Amino acid sequence: MSAVHSAGHPRPAAPAAAPLGGAPDARVAAVDIGGSGIRLTVSGTDRTAHGPGRAVTGDGLDTEALLTTVKNALRSLRLPEGTPITAVAVGMSGLLALTANPARLMTDLAHLFGARHVVLASDVLTSHIGALGMRPGAVVAAGTGAVALGTDFAQWWRHRDGWGHLLGDEGSGAWIGAEGLRAALRAHDERPGGSTALLHLAVDRFGPCARWPSRIYPHGDVASRLASFTTDVADAAHRGDAVARSIWQRAAEHLADSVVAALPAAHHEPLVSWCGGLFRAGALLRDPFRAAVRRAAPHARLTEPAGSSLDGAAQLARLAHRAPDQLPRAAPYLRALAL
The missing domain is CATH 3.30.420.40 (ATPase, nucleotide binding domain)
Known part of the structure; x- marks a missing residue:
């Protein structure tokens, strides 16, 4: 059975300071994708893989190119054969707006990583979580593009620019x-x-x-x-x-x-x-x-800021692994899949 959620009311979140992963042999992956490049990290390693940025066509996000980029970045980490990755969280600018079929993309990512839990989030949300954790406030994320998000993870959601x-x-x-x-x-x-x-x-x-x-x-x-x-x-x-x-x-x-x-x-x-x-x-x-x-x-x-957008994605991956029912209900900024 699988479950997908993208809307609803907030749930209490795990503290931002919790270490990556869960059980000693369980790992989670975090991916941050911007207009100029991709960063990927897996808990239990001290390396960050890099790759080219997202590819956008007239029809929206080129998901095949994205999956290939993520696959190559994951391979470059040279994890031991059979390393279990239980959850993956991806933050990307324009991810949900540009993706014609987010559910299919989440399934593809689950297969790519061998993960039971997948989170797709807008980079403005992962930036907010990276900078402030799950605390109410406003964060501006500025790289190739620029976008701001103000939220209390409940009823107040304000997206500006981007x-x-x-x-x-x-x-x-x-x-x-x-x-x-x-x-x-x-x-x-x-x-x-x-x-x-x-x-x-x-x-x-x-x-x-x-x-x-x-x-x-x-x-x-x-x-x-x-x-x-x-x-x-x-x-x-x-x-x-x-x-x-x-x-x-x-x-x-x-x-x-x-x-x-x-x-x-x-x-x-x-x-x-x-x-x-x-x-x-x-x-x-x-x-x-x-x-x-x-x-x-x-x-x-x-x-x-306490951390980066990649750190925010890592927090979501940890939460998806440990307590997926506590992921913030943050439509349209987040979707989650549990297999």
Whole structure:
């Protein structure tokens, strides 16, 4: 018999600090999939496998490509033959919205891992759990894309941004990269607001300006290609380029706007945190982000993230193994399968 749940009321969750796995010979797997790459870990190992990011076609998520990527990442961990994996949790941007048949994908993942329990979750949920555990609050996740979630794991669910690089994801890596390239092209065209520093860095990365459209537009990983310029924009900012610094300042303000919009008006001192690879830029992003949150929501309590979205997926995998009936009922952000 199998059971799938995706909606309902909250259930008490296991504490975030519990060690991975259950019995000594039982292992769980956690997978985090973003626009730029995949990370996979299995309890009992100290390694994290990496692979290419999700593949999206005109029909949605390319599940066959995703399963192949996950299979290759799992193989790269070189687990002993016959290693039992009892539960797997996957967090991914756009996972449930882009997946035409989530139930089939969960069954395929169960077979791939040999697991009895599978959890599919939006990366905004795994980011929230990684940063705050199951505590109420709001978290903004910023990597290639950007999205915020505010929740009390009961009746309050607020999803903000996460609309993709064409319609939203303001303040994300793709947004920063695009703003940097626009500033570079302004310098090339001798229009106001340009940056010669960014122009030189962009030419080093993408070649002559005339080639940029063909290097970026006709590809399925446009957001990742734009986000690849983020490190260059950071380098220019650290060297004192005013345009680059302004881009990072505006990115921080956009991310603060999203997380503040996810906060509940009724809570006296809600928690706010952050997650995602973009915050590896350190003080360049974190300091103006914190300042912008304090200005917009002085009642909020900023707290350093306890972990990453991969850590959040690992917590869900542990819970699915130990007490699957206590998984949060978090539709449309989570689906669970028990075989």
